[in-house]
Amino acid sequence: MMTERDYNTSNDIDVTAGGRIVGRVVGERFVKRCRASIHQLKTPPGWALDSQSLTDAESYGARVVEIHDTETSITYAATIERIRNKGFAFNRGFGQQICLPLQHWVVEHPGARQLALSMEAA
Numbered sequence: 001m002m003t004e005r006d007y008n009t010s011n012d013i014d015v016t017a018g019g020r021i022v023g024r025v026v027g028e029r030f031v032k033r034c035r036a037s038i039h040q041l042k043t044p045p046g047w048a049l050d051s052q053s054l055t056d057a058e059s060y061g062a063r064v065v066e067i068h069d070t071e072t073s074i075t076y077a078a079t080i081e082r083i084r085n086k087g088f089a090f091n092r093g094f095g096q097q098i099c100l101p102l103q104h105w106v107v108e109h110p111g112a113r114q115l116a117l118s119m120e121a122a
Helices: 051-059 080-086
Strands: 013-017 020-026 029-034 046-050 064-069 075-079 088-090 097-101 106-108
Touching: 013 051, 020 051, 029 051, 046 051, 051 080, 051 097, 064 080, 075 080, 080 097
Parallel strands: 029 064
Antiparallel strands: 013 020, 020 029, 046 097, 064 075, 075 106, 088 097
16 A cells, blocks of 8 residues: 555656646556545546556556545556556546546555555456
């Protein structure tokens, strides 16, 4: 599970979209902190990412996206490959985005021992 320490180290690389920092690359993880009530896509239910920020994170070495919901402390994880293969592109006025529906994320609830993300899972 991502900790505050994981989110803010000197080796992290900031990822921006629209001139704002939207997350950080920490090792092979693109880590984002979001509030589901505001940022989670409602129709269809899923997490959306700015397409260019995802490409940038991948170019910085990220292979996995982790979204930490700051309201519930739930962490959602998916490989970038899964996001590209099972997600869909859209633009609802906030630039080109890609959404991965909720059923394709690995979910770690608060108190879970470790995020079990299989890089091979489809």
